[in-house]
Amino acid sequence: MMDFGNYTYIIYILSVSASVALIFAAYLAWKRRVLRGLVRGAALEDMVHGSAGIARWKTVLVFSSIIVFTFTLLRPRWGDLSREVKNEGSDVLIALDVSNSMLARDIEPSRLQRARDAVRWIAGSLKGDRIGLILFAGDAFLQCPLTSDTGAFMMFLDAAGTDSMPVQGTDIGRALDEGIRVFKKKRLTSRIFVLITDGEDHQGAAVAAADRFRDLDVSVYTIGVGRDRGEFIPQGNADEDPGSYLRDSSDELIRTRKNPDLLKKLAAMTGGSYIDITNGLSGLSFILEIISDQQKNIYGSRIIREKQERYQVFAAILILLLSVELMLPERKRLLPERKVKKD
Numbered sequence: 001m002m003d004f005g006n007y008t009y010i011i012y013i014l015s016v017s018a019s020v021a022l023i024f025a026a027y028l029a030w031k032r033r034v035l036r037g038l039v040r041g042a043a044l045e046d047m048v049h050g051s052a053g054i055a056r057w058k059t060v061l062v063f064s065s066i067i068v069f070t071f072t073l074l075r076p077r078w079g080d081l082s083r084e085v086k087n088e089g090s091d092v093l094i095a096l097d098v099s100n101s102m103l104a105r106d107i108e109p110s111r112l113q114r115a116r117d118a119v120r121w122i123a124g125s126l127k128g129d130r131i132g133l134i135l136f137a138g139d140a141f142l143q144c145p146l147t148s149d150t151g152a153f154m155m156f157l158d159a160a161g162t163d164s165m166p167v168q169g170t171d172i173g174r175a176l177d178e179g180i181r182v183f184k185k186k187r188l189t190s191r192i193f194v195l196i197t198d199g200e201d202h203q204g205a206a207v208a209a210a211d212r213f214r215d216l217d218v219s220v221y222t223i224g225v226g227r228d229r230g231e232f233i234p235q236g237n238a239d240e241d242p243g244s245y246l247r248d249s250s251d252e253l254i255r256t257r258k259n260p261d262l263l264k265k266l267a268a269m270t271g272g273s274y275i276d277i278t279n280g281l282s283g284l285s286f287i288l289e290i291i292s293d294q295q296k297n298i299y300g301s302r303i304i305r306e307k308q309e310r311y312q313v314f315a316a317i318l319i320l321l322l323s324v325e326l327m328l329p330e331r332k333r334l335l336p337e338r339k340v341k342k343d
Contacts, residue, residue, distance in 0.1 A: 005075030077307030138169030173205025199259030
């Protein structure tokens with residue numbers, strides 16, 4: 001069964017072809033009108049030495065060429081063609097801190113929003129790579145498996161928030177362990193782990209987990225967000241009610257501070273780097289350079305069946321029709337008159 005590769009442009013292609021046909025028809029009518037104005041009656045054909053039969057054939061060839069040209073532009077396809085497509089790219093796994101401390105507003109509008117913007121920027125800049133998302137606070141889970149579908153990834157990212165985690169607190173070790181589990185399961189060769197957090201770690205298991213990352217030969221790139229001076233953690237609408245900040249068991253306001261030292265240590269242990277996005281996202285371009293420099297991993301292939309392009313057939317017919325039209329003589333060949341020899 002035949003279909004057309006440029007079917008979505010069929011209206012435009014038909015419009016162009018119809019316009020060309022109308023212009024040519026108008027030219028033929030104008031030509032005939034001009035000639036009739038010059039010479040009337042049977043003398044017309046004798047004057048121009050034309051052939052009515054050849055003229056009709058040339059007209060048919062031109063209109064046929066327009067039709068064939070239309071089919072060529074539409075890219076007709078028929079017959080199945082099977083080929084193997086290999087998917088190549090790096091695998092980028094991002095762990096996003098969604099603990100309550102990420103609600104601090106020492107960055108406008110909040111640390112969490114700045115972190116989400118960073119993830120969105122990375123995901124939107126990838127080309128041919130897969131990306132996955134881990135959410136963590138007091139626990140960690142895989143929110144979005146590794147995928148090349150950026151649209152689906154963005155949907156999971158938009159749904160990420162502090163209410164995504166039933167267990168609050170901050171356990172960076174659990175986030176790293178979840179990343180190890182994903183990478184071990186996939187058995188990939190080109191892998192990057194990105195940790196975005198303010199660096200608070202209440203459990204102290206991050207260093208041991210980073211050691212396991214080093215054994216896995218995966219670099220951890222840590223991204224810090226937040227001010228060193230610290231900030232109180234909002235609870236509800238803190239602008240209207242100062243008492244809506246989080247408090248500890250002694251009813252004291254909880255101040256959260258960024259811990260860049262821990263993040264730098266985790267990155268150094270695994271051969272990664274530390275980037276701070278407190279003042280802007282410009283440093284993230286370094287992450288993209290690392291991803292592009294990574295050895296690309298062929299992580300799968302699939303057999304696809306598609307229609308075979310056949311526009312070449314119509315292009316050849318078009319050339320043939322135009323060649324014949326050009327070779328047909330426009331005028332009759334006049335034979336020279338023989339001179340009568342007088343005795």
